[in-house]
Structure formats: structure tokens, C-alpha cells
Amino acid sequence: QVNDTTRQIVQDALFEALNSVDSAFSSEPSVADGAIVSSQTANTESKKLQFTGDVLEVATQILVQKYGVGILPDANAVLEELNAGDSDARKKRSLDDEDEEENISFVAGLRQKRQSRDKRQGGGGRGGGHGGGKGGDQDGRKKRNSGEQTSGGGGKTEYSNPQSNQTCQGPPKSCSDQVHDRIRSITGYCNNRAKPTQANSVTAVRRLLGTTSYTDGLGAIRSKSVTGSDLPSARLISNKLHDEGSTPNFSPTTNHLGMQIGQFIAHDIIFMPSSTAKDGSSLNCTSCSSPTTVSTNCAPIPAPADDKYFNPVSKTESRCIRLTRALNGQSGFGVRTQIDQNSHYLDMSVVYGSSDCEARSVRSFSNGQLAVFSGMGYALPPQAPNDTNCQSTNPYYCFTAGDFRNCLHPGLLPLHSVFIKEHNRLAVKVKAAQPSWNDEQIYQFVRRVMVAQWQHIVYNEYLPKYLNDKYLTDFNLKPLKPGQGPFRAYDPNMNAALSAEFAAAAFRFGHSQSRQDFARQDASNKSLGAYDLGYNIFYSDQVYQKSLGGWETMLMGLIKTAGMQVDRYFSFPIRNQLFEIRGKNGSGVDLVSVNIMRGRDVGLLPYIKYRTLVGLPSVNTWNDLSSTFTAANIAALKTVYADPADIDLYSGIVMETPLTGGQLGPTASWIIAEQFRALKTGDRFYYENQVANTVGFTPDQIDVIRRVKLAKIFCENTDIITSINTDMFDLNSSQVACSSIPDIDLMKLF
Numbered sequence: 001q002v003n004d005t006t007r008q009i010v011q012d013a014l015f016e017a018l019n020s021v022d023s024a025f026s027s028e029p030s031v032a033d034g035a036i037v038s039s040q041t042a043n044t045e046s047k048k049l050q051f052t053g054d055v056l057e058v059a060t061q062i063l064v065q066k067y068g069v070g071i072l073p074d075a076n077a078v079l080e081e082l083n084a085g086d087s088d089a090r091k092k093r094s095l096d097d098e099d100e101e102e103n104i105s106f107v108a109g110l111r112q113k114r115q116s117r118d119k120r121q122g123g124g125g126r127g128g129g130h131g132g133g134k135g136g137d138q139d140g141r142k143k144r145n146s147g148e149q150t151s152g153g154g155g156k157t158e159y160s161n162p163q164s165n166q167t168c169q170g171p172p173k174s175c176s177d178q179v180h181d182r183i184r185s186i187t188g189y190c191n192n193r194a195k196p197t198q199a200n201s202v203t204a205v206r207r208l209l210g211t212t213s214y215t216d217g218l219g220a221i222r223s224k225s226v227t228g229s230d231l232p233s234a235r236l237i238s239n240k241l242h243d244e245g246s247t248p249n250f251s252p253t254t255n256h257l258g259m260q261i262g263q264f265i266a267h268d269i270i271f272m273p274s275s276t277a278k279d280g281s282s283l284n285c286t287s288c289s290s291p292t293t294v295s296t297n298c299a300p301i302p303a304p305a306d307d308k309y310f311n312p313v314s315k316t317e318s319r320c321i322r323l324t325r326a327l328n329g330q331s332g333f334g335v336r337t338q339i340d341q342n343s344h345y346l347d348m349s350v351v352y353g354s355s356d357c358e359a360r361s362v363r364s365f366s367n368g369q370l371a372v373f374s375g376m377g378y379a380l381p382p383q384a385p386n387d388t389n390c391q392s393t394n395p396y397y398c399f400t401a402g403d404f405r406n407c408l409h410p411g412l413l414p415l416h417s418v419f420i421k422e423h424n425r426l427a428v429k430v431k432a433a434q435p436s437w438n439d440e441q442i443y444q445f446v447r448r449v450m451v452a453q454w455q456h457i458v459y460n461e462y463l464p465k466y467l468n469d470k471y472l473t474d475f476n477l478k479p480l481k482p483g484q485g486p487f488r489a490y491d492p493n494m495n496a497a498l499s500a501e502f503a504a505a506a507f508r509f510g511h512s513q514s515r516q517d518f519a520r521q522d523a524s525n526k527s528l529g530a531y532d533l534g535y536n537i538f539y540s541d542q543v544y545q546k547s548l549g550g551w552e553t554m555l556m557g558l559i560k561t562a563g564m565q566v567d568r569y570f571s572f573p574i575r576n577q578l579f580e581i582r583g584k585n586g587s588g589v590d591l592v593s594v595n596i597m598r599g600r601d602v603g604l605l606p607y608i609k610y611r612t613l614v615g616l617p618s619v620n621t622w623n624d625l626s627s628t629f630t631a632a633n634i635a636a637l638k639t640v641y642a643d644p645a646d647i648d649l650y651s652g653i654v655m656e657t658p659l660t661g662g663q664l665g666p667t668a669s670w671i672i673a674e675q676f677r678a679l680k681t682g683d684r685f686y687y688e689n690q691v692a693n694t695v696g697f698t699p700d701q702i703d704v705i706r707r708v709k710l711a712k713i714f715c716e717n718t719d720i721i722t723s724i725n726t727d728m729f730d731l732n733s734s735q736v737a738c739s740s741i742p743d744i745d746l747m748k749l750f
């Protein structure tokens with residue numbers, strides 16, 4: 001029970017925080033959209049959360065300074081009251097209009113409340129807009145003319161309502177609604193019926209240890225060594241530990257496709273948006289002083305004075321690598337937290353989108369088909385002429401797909417195109433088999449099959465390349481074999497949400513696998529040259545090279561060339577040229593430093609804190625690392641870190657000795673296995689499941705999915721591939737004729 005004094009204190013803190021957020025950096029330089037190239041662009045829904053998060057962060061600081069952390073539980077109780085009061089008031093106003101019952105929190109409505117309070121007190125209101133409409137609205141910029149908008153069979157199979165453009169996240173429906181027996185929502189809503197918003201798009205990430213490592217315990221980036229000195233700069237660490245030098249280590253076993261599918265998986269399950277400026281545009285966090293001159297959400301990374309690529313700005317001004325803090329999605333008083341803007345589930349949101357608006361933007365609304373751009377004579381995702389992040393110009397537009405980052409580099413486009421083609425290929429067959437079905441019915445049916453195939457490929461073909469048998473078994477990650485019946489381990493208490501440790505560190509291991517050169521090869525394995533990654537970040541002209549075979553020869557290149565070894569070394573463009581503008585050396589960032597700094601930004605604990613959790617002996621001295629690190633790697637770590645307790649999780653993970661039978665060390669293996677277990681046993685619609693009140697596949701139908709091979713999907717959706725790997729990610733795989741691999745037996749799935 002909280003008393004009136006506390007209520008007043010909390011409300012005052014919120015108003016004070018609002019004023020402080022509104023007045024801070026009021027002369028903040030606004031940056032034209034596209035001037036700062038970034039992959040982590042926040043959408044409208046995320047921006048709304050940022051306002052609440054930023055205000056609550058400051059309000060928390062105010063309260064803690066005055067009253068200590070002891071006040072926080074009471075403050076949250078007050079916040080709950082305030083939110084409840086607001087939603088009651090809204091319900092009274094619009095009882096008849098269920099769709100409009102968007103949950104506006106007290107903090108979200110704070111400006112209006114200040115105005116009415118100021119009026120009551122005779123003062124004047126203040127302006128200021130946050131998360132507003134300036135062109136940086138990702139959903140807005142992607143909106144297409146969607147043509148015919150068929151609604152589902154009498155509304156029966158319909159989840160999203162194409163007529164209602166009110167919100168990209170709804171309208172929320174009751175989880176007891178029958179639609180949730182059959183259809184996986186786009187956002188993830190109601191996947192867990194008891195906790196409908198769990199693992200939805202635009203919700204917070206999980207913490208493996210339940211805690212964070214902010215210096216002030218609330219949100220300030222970890223900056224000090226346990227010895228009291230400053231932590232080394234993330235760029236210094238990258239230079240000293242992660243520079244591949246002149247002898248790149250190619251993987252003897254795994255092709256470059258292994259890297260590319262890994263990124264595609266990442267783009268399905270995690271999108272952690274960056275903070276935006278108050279008007280919704282990009283923050284320019286380039287200068288080293290930006291945290292005090294531009295925004296507290298800037299976290300630029302200092303480059304050492306003798307850096308080989310990022311030279312000092314001038315004799316007097318040192319250079320920083322720009323970084324914007326991940327958007328603060330905290331919804332209560334307490335610790336800063338981050339969100340995943342994509343549906344956390346492994347649900348092909350990378351193809352279908354994670355908000356209802358995004359989902360509409362990739363559909364054709366005719367015969368269940370996804371939209372395609374076919375102006376080149378081959379299928380590509382629909383073009384996005386207004387994408388301001390895109391560095392290529394007319395006619396080499398970037399594209400609209402289920403995930404905004406589809407044009408981050410050209411290697412993603414073959415996969416986006418293949419899966420769109422596969423959807424449309426299956427849709428044609430479904431239409432022929434069920435002529436009376438409408439667009440919505442075909443789309444939902446095919447989407448369900450596509451997600452099932454994708455989950456099977458990830459668990460059956462991808463994960464076993466990286467995790468050894470012990471982890472696959474211990475974490476229940478192996479799909480059962482045909483004939484073994486359904487998998488009976490759905491656990492409604494398992495939270496499928498992404499862990500911060502997986503997102504900001506462990507699953508970024510794949511950055512180590514990327515080559516500098518991306519090969520093109522024709523069907524007879526003849527080289528058609530290669531393009532340079534550093535020259536093509538957010539440039540899409542490569543996929544328009546029709547005379548070089550479009551994206552099909554890029555796909556062949558991924559299959560036929562080696563990826564880089566998973567190790568502590570990163571290729572030149574990854575370490576120097578991310579987001580570089582062509583011809584402007586140093587205009588980009590170092591992805592490895594970004595990964596390290598991102599870990600500190602989101603409050604990951606130092607590496608050694610995870611050792612007990614993942615089953616390793618604890619570490620007090622450098623020597624204690626010797627069972628999991630080579631002597632050379634320990635020596636290297638000593639050159640940058642003052643104490644083993646300082647080691648950043650990312651560097652620790654990529655420097656551990658890989659386990660026999662896998663490609664990752666014990667800590668990465670554990671964090672990744674734990675996440676994929678959550679995505680499997682915490683997903684009510686996982687394809688091998690049979691769950692009460694959920695229309696799954698029958699045992700025979702599950703077996704149809706269990707026979708699916710990624711190789712066949714490539715065969716069916718390309719013109720040039722006629723024979724293919726028996727083991728899709730094995731560089732040295734034997735080849736078989738496409739015709740010898742059976743196609744999915746779709747007719748069994750009706």
C-alpha cells in the first residue's frame with residue numbers, strides 16, 4: 001500500500017524527468033535521414049517506447065538520488081496505479097470501440113498531462129515532440145499500394161485486419177479467440193496464451209543472470225576496470241585481439257553459405273533498434289563529445305591515436321567511431337533495458353514481417369502470393385524507392401522485405417529472394433489444390449508450411465554444424481526422425497524471448513565467418529569474379545547485375561566458397577568498413593568494436609561472470625583461464641585487459657577454444673543452445689508439437705516436414721542449380737542431382 005506522499009513524490013519525479021528530457025540538448029543537431037547509415041533503425045512502435053524509457057530512466061535517477069533505491073518498488077506500485085487509472089479512463093471513453101483500445105500508459109501521455117496541469121496552475125505548456133513523424137518512420141516509408149485487400153474466409157482465419165490501419169501491432173484480440181488455435185500471429189501475440197505479449201515484437205530482451213552491469217546500477221555504461229582504471233577502448237581491443245592481419249583463416253569445412261544463413265536466422269529473431277533523436281530522426285554520434293553535445297544516447301568509441309584506419313580528425317581532435325546506444329525500452333522504474341523489434345520467435349518474420357503493417361507491405365493480396373519485383377527478369381523483393389538508408393540510387397533501389405536490414409549487404413538478397421519464391425511456388429500449388437480458397441487462406445496455409453520448413457532446417461541442418469552433440473542433446477535441440485511421432489515438450493513456462501547475451505554477444509560469432517570477397521560462380525563452378533563487402537554495405541547494385549547472373553550466381557558463390565574460420569579474427573571490411581560510403585575511407589564503423597561496446601551499452605556482465613552459469617570453473621587469476629583458452633590467447637588478452645574480470649563477453653566468447661565436434665567454445669555453445677531451446681520448447685506453434693487447442697500437424701504431416709532439405713528449396717527456386725550438396729553447409733560435400741531429392745509432399749499437408 002503506497003501513501004499519498006509517495007504518490008506525489010513519484011508524479012513530481014516524472015514531471016521533472018519530462019522537463020529534463022525535453023530541455024536537454026534542445027539545440028540538438030538534427031540529421032537528415034540517410035546521412036547516418038545504420039542498420040538498427042527504430043520503427044514507429046519502438047520510438048513510442050523510447051520516450052517512456054528515456055523519461056523513466058531520468059525519473060529513476062531523480063528518485064534514487066533523493067531517496068535511494070529502496071523507493072523503487074513503491075514507485076513502480078504508483079506507476080501501476082497511474083497506468084491502470086489511464087486505461088480505465090480510456091475504456092470509459094470508448095467502450096464501444098474495442099479496436100481503439102490501445103494501451104496508452106501514463107508516461108506516454110505525460111506531455112498532455114503536463115499541459116493540463118500547467119493550465120490548472122496557470123502556467124504555459126511546453127512544446128517538443130518525440131518519436132514524431134519526420135521521414136524516419138520505417139513502417140511509413142515502406143507502405144506500398146497493396147492492391148486488392150481480401151479479408152479472410154468470413155474472418156475465420158484472419159488475424160490481421162487489412163481494413164484497420166490504426167496500429168501496426170494489433171488490434172489485440174483475446175487469446176481465447178479461436179483464431180489463435182490455428183494461426184501464428186505476425187507479432188507473436190498470444191503465442192503464449194497465459195502471457196500474450198511474451199516474446200512479441202517490440203518487447204524487452206531477457207537476461208541470463210537476471211542482472212545487468214551498469215556502473216550506476218541503472219543505465220550508465222560500464223567504463224571502469226575492477227582495478228579502478230579505465231576500461232580499454234573497444235577499438236583498441238579490436239585492433240589488438242581481432243585483426244586478422246595478412247593471413248586470413250579460411251574454414252576447411254564450412255562454406256560461406258553457413259555464414260549467410262546464420263545472419264538470416266539472426267534477422268528473423270533479433271532486431272535491437274538504436275535510440276533516435278527527439279524528432280525521430282537519426283542521432284549523429286560521430287564526434288567524441290557527442291554524449292555531452294548531441295545526446296546521452298550517444299556512445300562513440302575512441303580510436304587510438306595510432307589507429308591504422310580511423311585517423312585522428314585533426315591534430316587537436318581525436319577520432320571516434322560512431323555508436324548510438326540501443327533504444328531504452330524500460331517500462332518501469334529501475335534498470336535500463338533493450339527491446340527486440342522483431343518477433344522473437346523463429347517464425348520467418350524475416351520474410352513475413354514483425355508488425356502488421358510490415359506484413360501487409362510484403363504481400364500481393366492476390367492468390368496468397370507475396371509481392372515480387374520482376375523488372376530484371378528474375379524475382380527480387382519489391383523495391384523500396386524511399387529507403388533513405390539505401391546508398392544505391394535509382395534504378396538500383398533497395399528492397400522491402402520482412403526485415404528492414406535486407407539490403408545491409410548483397411549476400412542477404414539471394415536468401416530473401418529464394419524464400420519469397422518458395423512461398424509463391426507453394427501458393428500456386430495450394431491454389432490449384434484448393435480452388436475455392438481466398439488469398440488469406442492460401443497465404444496463411446503457405447506461411448505455416450514455410451515456418452515449419454525453416455524451423456526444421458535451422459534445427460536439423462544449421463545448428464549441428466556449430467554445436468556439438470552434447471549441447472544438441474542436453475538442450476533438446478535435435479528434431480526427431482520420421483516415424484518417431486510428435487515432440488512433446490512444449491512448455492508454457494518457457495519464455496522464448498531473446499537473451500541480451502545471445503543478441504549482443506554469442507550469436508554475433510558469425511561476424512567472424514564473413515569473407516572480404518563475396519564470390520560469384522556459375523552452374524559449372526566457373527568463377528564470375530567477386531565483389532568486395534566493404535564497398536557494398538547498403539548498396540544493392542550487385543543484385544541488379546543481370547549479365548553476371550543476378551543473385552543466382554551470388555548464391556552459388558556462397559555455396560562453393562569457404563567461409564572464414566570461427567575464431568577471434570575478423571576480415572578487413574568487418575573491422576573497418578561497415579556503413580562506409582564508397583570512396584570515403586573512415587566514414588564507416590568497426591563492427592567488432594561495435595559488438596564489444598554494444599555489450600557494455602546493454603549492460604552485459606563481463607565474460608567471467610557467465611562461467612558458472614555455463615558450467616565452467618570460476619576465474620580469479622589469468623591462470624584459471626587456461627583450461628578454456630590457449631596460452632597465446634591468454635597472453636593476447638593480457639595485453640589489453642588489466643584483469644580477467646574485465647574481459648568483455650564478446651571477446652571472451654570468440655577467444656575460447658572451440659569444443660570438439662563443434663565450432664564454438666563452451667560459453668557461446670551454452671548461450672546459443674539455451675536460446676534455441678527457448679525458441680523450440682517455448683513456441684506453441686513449433687512444427688513438431690502437438691499442443692491442446694492448437695491445430696498442429698498430424699504425425700504423418702510432421703514427417704513430411706522432417707524430410708525437408710534446404711538443398712531442394714535452392715533447387716526448386718533457381719534456374720542454374722541442377723545438382724547440389726548432400727550436406728548444404730559442407731564445403732567439400734558430395735553432389736547429387738536436384739531431381740534425386742524429393743520435393744515437399746504438400747498434398748499430405750491439407
Ligand code: HEM
Nearest residue numbers: 039040259262263266270271272503507508510511514598
Ligand atoms: C557480412 C556479414 C554481416 C554483416 C555485414 C553484419 C552486420 C551487422 C551489423 C551492422 C549489426 C548491428 C550491430 C550493432 O549496431 O550492434 C549486426 C548485428 C548482429 N549480427 Fe551481424 N552481420 C553479418 C553477419 C552476421 C552473421 C553471420 C551472424 C550470425 C551467425 C550475425 C549475427 C548478428 C546478431 C545476432 C546481431 C545483433 C542484431 C540486433 O541486435 O539487432 N551477423 N550485424
Ligand SMILES: [Ca+2]
Nearest residue numbers: 268343345349
Ligand atoms: Ca521472428
